[in-house]
Amino acid sequence: MTFDWSVVWQHRGILAAATGTTFLLTIATMAIAVPCAVVVAALRLYAAAPVRAAATGYVELFRNLPLILVVYWAFYVVPILTGVGLPPLATGLAALALNVTAYNAETFRAGINSIRRGQSEAALALGMSRVQVLRRIVLPQALRRILPVLASTWVSLFKDTSLVSVIAVGELAYASMQIRAQTFRVLEMLTAMAVIYWLLGYPQAKLVDWIQRRYAVTE
């Protein structure tokens, strides 16, 4: 068995670009998913019953589906339903955003619900409006609990972007496997892929641990 690790260095340009795409997907998905999740969580908490049921249905549906299936589904269904053929990158982004929005919405809802009712009631009794209660009493405390969960969702999302490789989005997993197929350096490319993910993911996982310690809430 001879290994030729130079294949990794020869394709450094493609790998660097693909790593950029991985980060782009992660950042863009979060940028879409956080505001959307705020809306969905608000609908679940404060909207009229039918809207609330629809929002709950959406969250429960996407939390109970494998992401890879959502990716395939978006790839085949979005063009047929909308009549517009999106490039794979946009389709992958849509699938990731649908998935992460559901998780984030649940995070926001749980964070807001975790603040004891007595506090809102006390604030209302003091004469605050409902909006004031939310802005001054509930949100400042809830955000502290939401941030660590969002951070670990970020790391999960960073890893889950690898799943859009199945619809040929040129991110790190797809690019590595393409180079593997072209050069037949299977072990070298797959190991390089794992190492790159590890180098990028490890500090993020450690940062999440730090955020969770920093924002730990003790009651």
Place this chain on the structure above:
Amino acid sequence: MDFDFSVIADHWRFLGSGVLVTLALAGLSGIASLAAGFVAALVRLYGPRWARPAIVLYIDSMRAVPVLVVLVWTFFALPIVAGITLPPFWAALLGLTVHLAAYAAEIVRAGVESVRPGQTRAALALGMSRAQVVRRIVLPQAIVRMLPAFGSLLSVTIKDTAIASVIAVPELMRQSETVAGQSFQPIEVYTFAMLVYFVLLFPVTRGVDLAYRRVAHLGRS
């Protein structure tokens, strides 16, 4: 747009076998990762000092690398290094277990650490050995507290089995891809697969919550 769901009825045997493989893979890797996670966490907490950094490195590495990468590496690269070729199902079982055991270990550690140290000290002061303290005092409370987290890990396990489709394990996702490709009816087939996964996963999350509510008092101290 016309949808023709008879494609599901035509291939029900093929798709049904995929559901069975999904359940088998999820069940086996669930049990295996639970067992491995317990061992890893207990060694990390009570084992020899030199073993701890190795286990922490293993856990944090698995939290940093995607499941897809672990599965693909186990199936394609491991045979080159180790000289043994695993069939797809067993490669998926190995890869999923290695990945999920790290998460299980974190759950076990969090559960054990949630039992206040005063209890351990009291039990030691009463003359129990360390093993007795762990077995009689810490674990009975800790295991109950771990249940909700294990429930969500089980649902993660079922979802992750779908990723095994990339190494050609004939589970539901893979079988759906095949049927979708042959019948040219991807919408019907993938929508059906969504329905099946939802029906499999939703009761797991709900069932564990209900079960936990009945035993939660056993974990209080």
